[in-house]
Amino acid sequence: MNLSIRNIKIKRALFGLTMTAALLGTGASCSKIDDVPSTRLASEETNWKTLEDAKANLMSIYGLMRSATVADNGHWLMGDLREGDFTITNRSDLKAVVNNQLNASYPVIERVSNWRRFYAGINAASLFIERSSEILELDPRYTELNNKVDIAQARMLRAYAYFYMSRIWGDVPLITSSHDGDFIKTERTSQDRVLGFATSELLDAAQVVPFRYGGTDPIYPGLYYGGGWSSWNGNVWTRLSAYIILAHIAAWQGNYIDAATYSKFVLDNQSTQYYVDGANPLDYINMDALTENQNNYSPFAYKRATVMVGFPFEAGNGLSTANGHIEQLTLASPFIPKSKPEMFVSKDSIINIFTDPKDLRFSKDLVSGYYRTNYFYGFDSELPIFNKIKVLYPSQTSGNVTLFSSSMVFSRMEEITLLRAEALAALGDIDGAYTALNKACNLRGIVYSTQNSPDVIKAIFDERRKELMGEGWRWYDIIRYQRLKRSNAPFAEKDGKQLTFKEFEDAGGIYWPVSQAVINANSSITQNPYWL
């Protein structure tokens, strides 16, 4: 009897206890649903709050722009193949580009002709321009000057994207704000307007950005995001970068007066990055720096001041990749374990291009009797390997790890000097043009003169062809050259009809088609007429 009473008591006690526990559990769990912040992303609640947010968002614009230019090796596919010096070994898609079949049905061609990758960078830049100042109030470490300089970089990058795109597609939709979360359909904007916008943005930005970040530049003194100039040089864009892009936009538009002015500004201010703040200097580079990854100057192997406009892929930051580098297309045995390169410069082309017997890039060494291998290895063989750029993880010139670290270099001293020569030549300052030209090739063993090269414009473009081979310039140089020359010789053929360059350009032939995906997604985008 006692037992059963006790039993019931225990029973009730336990029962009550369990009920209470259940109710308590229920109450406590509610917050578990509402309070589960993701550790995998930043939301509107967490982004744009601190100095670090500004840094992470700004660097991402650079990252997106780097990806936009090099994705699928697009920088080289679009710059070096059309009318270019490279012969394709096997790849049918590359052959199609060489043969000007830019609408051929290949995944790589489809992807590179999709401009979304640039607009991702543009949108990120616009968003940064609109939002980054929110941080000023929240984080006292983020100074007004820091913010101004950051926004100026974002504007520079966005302007660069528009310039880069309009070289490829001509008229592109000009979108200058983020329209965040709003998906508007925009038509193509005329190239003049797009480039006009880019020019004014760059001019504004150029008034703000310093010559050096994190150093002793009075425009922006002191560390930049905790880093000194030697950690930022070659990574972020400076005032010189802005003027280089400005010079290129002007030259592309045939406005050589401005091109001359802007390029002069750049060359006159070389000293701002020359042996200052403990970093390697900005200078013309010798053959070792150009082709052998020499440590202090190589623009390809390291992030150095010599990358005036460009994007590095630093091995130490886990950025070595297989795709996104010229090496994937051009290197083969004995540099990497690969039987054949995907493209090469044929023997005939090499002989036609490198005519000067003293040219250190390629010529026969009169002392040893061997061909120089700086640019081409195995000239005697059927497939000379174009080995000018060869940066294997981390910064080797050959090896088995076919992950590459070479920077995407848009401009360096030689390049902007040649652009200045081009501008002077176009403006009729022939002496000035020769001077600039010879300054650019001073370390290449050759000298241009009215005697050996009476056509200075041709000489400048010949030198660009040699110096910038494999740097994504050839096609755009041909366009500027043809525009200057106004030749009536047949340039291209369409549907069995010969076209002069002018006719070809007027028909839209210099531009790439837009991928079908772009048109499917926005019906107000029209195809380039040449590719209809």
Next chain:
Amino acid sequence: MVKTSISLSIALCLSFGGLQLNSAHAKTFGESSLKGYRIPFVKSQVDTSEYNAKTDTIGQMVKALQKFKNAKDTINIREASAVPNLSLQQIAKGHLAGLYVQEPNGEPGTEQSMIVQGPSGILFSKKDVYALQPAVYLNGVPLVADNPFAFDVQKYDYNRVGPANNLLAQINISNIESVVLVKDPFELAKLGPNAANGALYITTKNAKAGIRDISLNTYFGYATAPKVNTVNGVYENNFRRPFYEKYGNQQRYDDYALYLRDSTNTAYFGPSNWNDLYYKNTPTYSADLGITGGNERANFRFFGSGTKNAGNADETNINRYNVFFGINMAPFKWLTVSSNVNAVRLDRNRNKSLRDRFAETRYIPDLSTPLSPNKDNFGLYLDENKKNVDNNRTTSINGNLTLSSKLNRFSLQSSLFFDYNEGIRDYFTPSTLMDGVSYISTYFGYNQRMIWNNTIGYDFDLGDDHSLDLEVGHVYQGDTYKYNYARAYNGPNDYVKLVFVDPGAPGDSYLNALNAGNFYVFRYIDKELNNLLSFYGSAKYSYKDIFKLNAMVRRDGSSNGQPDSRWMTTPAVSMTYNLKDQLFAGSSFFNQLELSAGWGRNVRIFLDDRYAAGPQYRSESGWYEEPTIPGYGGVLGINRPYESGFIGYGIKLPYADRTNISLDGTFLNNRMNAAISVYNRNDKNQLVGVPVPLESGYSVNYKSGLEVNNKGIEFLLNGQIIQNPESFNWRSSINLNYNKNEVTALPDGYKEIINGDNRLEVGKPVTSYWIYKNQGIYNTDADVPAGHTFNGIPLFAGDPQWADLNNDNRIDTRDKVMEGNRLPSLIGGWSNTFAYKNFDLNFHFFFATGHKILNQYQATKYDFIKREASNDITSVKEVSSWQSFEKEKTYPIYNPWSDVNAYRVDQDLFLEDASYLKLRSVTLGYDFKNASFLNSSSGKFRRVYLYATALNVLTFTKFTGVDPELSNYNGLYDGANLTIPRTFVLGLKLDL
């Protein structure tokens, strides 16, 4: 934040200290009135009614497991247990109406997919497959599956990083009491959001009272090597000749594949006998032991098993070790405690295919020289492979602890469920196999689920005719998914097979492998939580035995929903009407006839926590070929998810609305049971990426509003067709499902959405192909209509003639049609058992029809020019491609050099009927239990069953490849997956 890990360890302690749940119908299951044969569902119904009347203490709590009293759709465990299947998917295949199981790979232990009553959503990428899987409950524990978020850091999605073991290979059939496919709307609503895609409810054999009960099962056999027609370079040259004859020119001949040029090279032109080393007869075996014992107040079950399941190719196999322990106790008359724990380890030996290796290493070496078909050369390659390390291990533990108490008319139950599984992969491949670069990767990841469930019930006393049960409950579920993954290239030599760290380095940097040796290391870390909280109330009313009404309403909140829409209230209702008593009360034909109808709604929770965050920023700045670029200038950048797509506000939780009407009856003295049901399911509010102007920078914009409808009809028939206990018996069961699937709405009123190679259109199946119509070949340039182009590229002789459906003289995506379905419309299975005295013979057929395959294998084969010219993952030529197939089709000889990509796979040229009928298994057995030599010695044996089983015996199909099941989720047959082996085993089952 939830510290589920702490709770987990508590649960573990409790359950080891503890106790276990019983399944009551196990008791009645053992003794069948039909000598040696039984009809499980009929029995289980009988069990159920018997059970309801029971009031014994241990039986009480079994209520938790006995959720599916009305379920007819179960696997005949006795028949299935003689078949040497590894995974749940294989066990269930062809046995359950409406469950479509596809085994896309014969490699043991690889992931397999199940789809219940049609796909509820899109199947654009491998990730989507995960979102369509039904929940699998093991003794009430909804097992946690791998989360597809790891695909975010992968370049190729052939396999998920890590061991990629099939987590549903953890259940040994010898320990299973029942497998029920739950499709009833009310029952699914009661199971809650986990079960939005349907549920498979598995109850293991459990502790029960009675004298000691021991069972021993074992089998041994072989997975047999297939016969293949091997070929060598001569075949390949002959295959290529017509292309060169028709379209060759000097330059094209100059580029002729190097390895095929020299016919004296024995590596490619010698005997083609690679198959001797590749395919082997491989032993496959298993043994298990189950012990049950105890009394009415405390009883237990122990089960242990070891299994080796072998494939026939590439030395693939998986080892499984499984231990199960369960206890029930009734310390007081009103309180019962039960617990069980199931622990599994899976060790898998994976294939050594080039594709899977390159996909893991993300590193494509020079592919211009393929593997040799010659045994001697191939053997050298295999020898190098012996330096590989490839450990794939999954360790899993799950279980539950349930306390039930009953006080007068109140009942209270509190349960703790947990499931934890962790996967480890160590991978090393030597420099000799990767052009001088060694590769190492390590993966550790876990999935963890913790559930706490409390219910209170009250049973009203309303007299004899009426009964009413009320129940309210609360469930909290916490999931955690996590992995760490590191890849490294270029180790110092081929002996160092681990990423090593530098113990001498100062401070924290000793763990920095980046600086140690030459390793180039990439690291990936990810973690995600997903919590779910639910409250529900349900009522069961019945009037006599005539009418039953169930109704419930529940409210679920998911942490993966957006703040303004993470809670949702959903109702469900079902009714059952006993026609037999009303209409055929006097009939002796019917034993039972019921009409039931139900409607229910299930919330579907997102597998990814990104959708909860709204507009967000992630580190996504790579591109197609290099998807995981970590940042810029040593800074981890963050930006909008341009690549993966915009996620805005206003994303709602998706849900599934189900309606079901079924009629089922038992007749002819319980010998036959038939059920027919019709269902309609609308999966609403689902997320899909809608196209946006690409000038926004985004690939797509995720919007709620995709609605998919599946409707269909199911038929089940089980019967003892010939019943003659003393001589011949024939039992047969058939299941059929016809499903029709279509997209009924898209977000924002879109009528169509294009996403890469996929297209959705309202009114068309969600898994439709989107392809060009091929109408032949242009034999001469003159045949091509003037100005006719493919996307602007002029067509010439040798190019395919694609249909210009919109007559604009231009072939482009607007000329593609939605045709063919990747998933079958009619599936079913047919199982038969013939018995004569102590002999029995079972064979099981299953089939699927109405679906199509795109034969990518042939497309790639014919496209050899471009494939070999590009050095990417599609250019890989596996050793197994040195064979020809019997039914192989020949395709027109197009110009393989043409820029229009003549052999593109997205055309109906490569679309094939994938229907098949397979004889899945044949078992012949003999039960010695009555044999005098056994009985005379001990007399204790309840069953001594010796059997022989053949698995994957025959396939009937029009498909021209090896096996229509071996296609990927996207319907592409790439020939890369290993074939499903034909396996023969001899087994023994001993019960005493």
